[in-house]
Structures are given as structure tokens and as C-alpha cells.
Amino acid sequence: MDLQAAEERLAELAELRSLSALAERTALLRLLGRLDEAFEVANEALRLTRFTGDRKDNVKARLRRAQVLQFQGKLVEAESEMSAVVEDAATHEWTRIEAFARQHRGKVHFDAGDLSSALIDFKAAVFLREKHGAPADLMEASLTSVLVVESLLAESMMETLPIAGRISLSR
Incomplete structure (x- = not known):
């Protein structure tokens, strides 16, 4: 992974608040090992999906947050969140x-x-x-x-x- 390119992309996304920008920031921060920041941004994305009301976006945001939890070593919490995502996705046939x-x-x-x-x-x-x-x-x-x-x-x-x-x- 090109660390400099990732940092530059993070700087470009810093002020953007769209769901896609927050999702990309979460992924980049996770890959860079900045897990506390990634978790914070993942929570921000999750809050945004609750306001928009799009269930599929909410499920994807929960999955991204669960990945951060996994990388933080919080395996019980990550498993619980991912299980809820599996159940929601199966219910809606996603x-x-x-x-x-x-x-x-x-x-x-x-x-x-x-x-x-x-x-x-x-x-x-x-x-x-x-x-x-x-x-x-x-x-x-x-x-x-x-x-x-x-x-x-x-x-x-x-x-x-x-x-x-x-x-x-x-x-």
C-alpha cells in the first residue's frame, strides 16, 4: 500500500461528510492502522445512515465498523455486529x-x-x-x-x- 497516497487521499476527504467519503475514510484509516480514528469515522457514517433511513447503507456501515472492531482485537464485539449484519442481509436477501x-x-x-x-x-x-x-x-x-x-x-x-x-x- 502506498502510504503517502493514502495520506493524501485522507487529506482530500477530510472535510467531506458524504456517506461514500466517510466509508472511504474508515477503510483508509483502518488500513493505515489508525484504528481509533477509523472507529470514530465509522460511527459517524453509521449515524448518517440512521438519518437517511436507507437500511442497506446502515447494514454496510455496521459491517465497516465491525471490521474496525476486529482490527482493534475486539473480537466479541466484532462477531456480534457481524452476526447482526448477516441476519439483516439474509432477511432482505442482500x-x-x-x-x-x-x-x-x-x-x-x-x-x-x-x-x-x-x-x-x-x-x-x-x-x-x-x-x-x-x-x-x-x-x-x-x-x-x-x-x-x-x-x-x-x-x-x-x-x-x-x-x-x-x-x-x-x-
């Missing part, structure tokens, strides 16, 4: 948003060491992304997440098997 939320909630579960829950979310993200014809890079990210977690779960199961269970029958 498949793209639900897929994105599932993928990111899976990352929260992964960060928390809950590999089984992460796998469920990553597989759901694959299904949802396939359903709406997501671009190849998003499909690849979800499929890679599934493979990584399945591999880690298999390793962990092998470590718990008795010696006799680890012997391969193939020669």
Missing part, C-alpha cells in the same frame, strides 16, 4: 452483503481460534458468492479460506489421534 459479512465473520472466528465456526462461515461465503456470480478474486479468497481452515482442522485432529490412528494404510 446476497452480496451477506457473503461479504460471512467471509469477514469467518475471519473473526479464525482470529478467535474458533476454526469450526470459521469454516461454516467461509463455506457459506463460497455458496453465496457462487450464487450471485462473484468475481474470481472473491471466490478465490473464500475458497482459500476454506482450504486453510480445513487443513488446520485436519492437522489438529491428527494431533489428537492415538499413534495407531496416525498410521497410514497406503504403501
